[in-house]
Amino acid sequence: MSARSTQILEAAARVIARRGVRGLRVEELAEEAGVSTGLLYYHFKDRTGVLRHTLEFINDRAERYTTSRDPDAEPLSPREELDQILLLELQDIPQVRENSTAWGELRASAVFDHVLREDLARATLVWVQEVAALLGQVQPLAPAATLAAAAERLTALLEGLSMRWLSGGLDIDQARTLMSQAIEVELTQLRQP
């Protein structure tokens, strides 16, 4: 992806996190990104193209901040990786707050607008499969269907807790503690024969 495209998508994530998907106008986005609307249409075709690429962009960014680590550090255990992939989505820092707000907005707007549904379902599936794979590394004897169900619940819970955090109903420490307990509860259940 070109530097210009990245610059546009960074601006789109900011605008969505500030005013919601439904507050995103192409003209204002171009202004926010410091590019012409022509260039924006050239890269993304239309507003839908911008939204679809923004979904991909915030997914990639979440992937980076939940999985990156110091290359000189000890490798993480599967359990540590699992905690990291889920709990690092709950950090009160601008990038995570912006990313989570934009993700929540894309999810909420997909209830009304069918255009994003397929991309969102696909992105969610990839995320669920990643979490299921890590659960399987921690509990290798658990059946695949049980792992997939636990991963679907943990990721759906994370979305629910994230919305409560972002809408002021839970503070970040409460949300993290609840998420951390949920991982423990699901792993205990997967340990049962």
Place this chain on the structure above:
Amino acid sequence: MSARSTQILEAAARVIARRGVRGLRVEELAEEAGVSTGLLYYHFKDRTGVLRHTLEFINDRAERYTTSRDPDAEPLSPREELDQILLLELQDIPQVRENSTAWGELRASAVFDHVLREDLARATLVWVQEVAALLGQVQPLAPAATLAAAAERLTALLEGLSMRWLSGGLDIDQARTLMSQAIEVELTQLRQP
């Protein structure tokens, strides 16, 4: 509440479920409800008043469809009541779909708009306490803080699953199965000494 007020709030829930909170204009709501804007302002003061009362209205309605039962039927066990209060939020019938869509919208818009936050936090707290009380009836030896945490997770998970259902990522049977398993998993954990 007067019949006219109820009629306005029913229309508000319909409009929010159709186009979102941000699509709610007082003039259109008045038309949808078949009343004058003057009457609408008389009952609810302003748009914020409408939204706050709509939140209360959809809460009361959810309370009715998740707890109502035939007066001649056998009383439910606490475990049956628990299943009912959570699983009856996941029904593919127009009233529940409308209610859940409107609730999800109020939650999502509270991320951007602080005006509903307090009402939403209060309504969520009441719901969490209801679920915690039922969990406590099923597992009387569990500590109050553990019950409250389990209830917070179950209700947040329900919101997360509901959004995946409404945005087309899960079908209703998958969502119900996942919710039902979560109740079982949390109860098993509360049974541990």
